[in-house]
């Protein structure tokens with residue numbers, strides 16, 4: 327180990343620590359999750375700034391003192407907690423694991439949906455098949471099985487999906503409704519959240535939802551509960567069957583966090599069908615989070631890791647794309663990008679196409 331670090335390198339001593347963090351990443355991940363789930367971080371958060379002894383934490387949480395000690399000592403080297411004398415005190419990272427919504431959603435998704443499957447990554451990248459999906463169920467893609475996932479996995483999948491979509495809807499709605507579309511197609515409508523937002527936003531719009539039948543049934547129930555049945559139509563589909571056209575005459579076609587579920591040739595086929603379903607004045611609205619178009623290193627990290635989920639668990643051939651890769655697919659499908667609204671909502675970019 328005699329090489330000098332390059333200009334963009336950390337000192338070797340820090341890189342050695344990073345290497346051990348990688349080597350033991352599954353341990354520190356599960357220790358952090360256990361500290362959160364067993365109420366240890368909560369007990370420490372409640373006793374700021376003084377902190378607590380391991381014995382007192384054991385009493386408060388009813389976790390055996392041995393367990394409290396091994397978890398907290400790993401938490402010290404992971405920077406979740408500090409040890410001063412015999413008192414453990416929660417640190418900033420511990421507070422993020424406990425209270426930050428993005429960290430919670432990502433940890434639950436990793437634990438409940440991805441953890442076992444991602445161990446099949448080598449097979450996945452060699453075969454282009456989602457080799458880890460067999461850990462969750464017997465489907466070809468995770469989307470076929472979404473409504474049959476174990477309750478905890480389903481809840482964490484939906485929480486992850488909604489966390490990265492729902493907050494963007496209020497910024498997107500006025501842009502989609504600028505031209506007052508009468509017929510809107512929600513492609514990959516999932517549990518119907520955007521469809522409901524549209525139906526609430528404009529009392530004149532009619533929405534058609536496309537997805538697998540199980541997802542559409544969940545969406546239908548939510549739409550009925552909102553009292554919007556009369557303006558919603560459901561169209562079950564498998565997008566991988568390129569021979570199935572979309573319902574025609576659409577003024578607006580919405581695809582949010584959807585095309586990243588497909589390989590590039592599949593994206594082109596979906597966009598071609600969307601183009602054929604447009605009315606003469608219609609527009610296609612593509613919303614994605616592109617990894618090359620993020621302001622924050624944390625966002626880029628999340629997106630790169632999410633691509634591994636797509637590989638190992640979702641379908642083996644999709645990923646989070648760069649904006650250039652998506653532009654190429656749009657052009658291959660014979661569409662023109664009329665406007666690009668870069669990061670119109672935090673990390674999301676909208677392509678308005680015709």
Ligand SMILES: C[S@@+](CC[C@H](N)C(=O)[O-])C[C@H]1O[C@@H](n2cnc3c(N)ncnc32)[C@H](O)[C@@H]1O
Pocket residue numbers: 469472487488491492513514515516517536537538541563564565566581582583584587
């Ligand atoms: C990542 S979710 C996006 C949902 C929503 N548009 C949003 O913004 O949160 C992708 C949706 O596409 C659907 N989907 C993926 N592949 C599909 C396929 N081959 N056929 C039908 N639906 C599919 C999934 O069931 C899921 O509801």
